[in-house]
Amino acid sequence: MRGTLSARIEVLPTLDRAQLLATWAENFSYDPPPKLRKELMVALLAYRIQEKEFGGLSHTARRRLREIALTLKGEGPSQEKADSSPQSGARLLRLWHGETHEVIALGNGYEYRGQRYSSLSRIAREITGTRWSGPLFFGVRKP
Template sequence: MTRRSTRVAKRQDAPPPAPTVPKIPPAQVLPRLAALQTATAAELKEQWRVLFGKEPPPFNRPYLVSRLAYRMQELAYGGLKPGTRARLEALGEQLDGGNVVLRRVRADSRPLPGTRLLREYDGVQHVVTVRADDFEYEGRPYQSLSAIARHITGTRWNGWVFFGLRQPGTSA
């Protein structure tokens, strides 16, 4: 009779373990928040890697500082309670109506309401105002930037690319 090994072979395609994120002592929060204001971009990005365990997004300095400040406080004092998180999820469901396409679009990828998008095309400057649920161009509401780009050019365009909010060939 032969003995079988009880060892389980490690799968080759298993994802690497998630990086461990350090706990921040509450006494260090205020000095670290103050240090964010004078940190270089490289230092902010390095802190992002340490505190989030992933590469920083390509956003501006104020965004990185605000998210890092929140993350430091979250690690020191704790995050949202499960009940609060569930309530926010439910509110999100109400806002997007269960629409999978809307859910895929990152909330921070859309410009804030009131933002004015400028685009010169054929020597004419075109101005679009971002509103809460749509876009305004020449006093008329449009559901998408692509519809406005089509109106301006007469051809089909990706509106995000036409207005310079995204590079051609990238996804939302």
């Protein structure tokens, strides 16, 4: 398939399955899955044609996408810890034994009742008198 990049991509949806398979063979070193829908084949071919023209994703981007995919499948390292810290300025409220406790997230810690704390767990311990996971206690992380 010759022509400008735009023209080569624009024509893909108009091709029949045999023509798409021929185009696939020009762009990939393996056969497509037998039950691949035409719409998805067109999208994959369009991406591959552009990738061959302009280059693909960097190694770092590919690795990060693999990590995300594994995390979504439940097989990779969880990003929960990194995501559990509330943004600076966020107010965290927790009702404990009939009393509402308010914590303000700061850039480098937390403020509770006018005092600065380095972690939510220290505040949770202050409130409950027992060891707690601070993020779990304040609901910023699921159990």
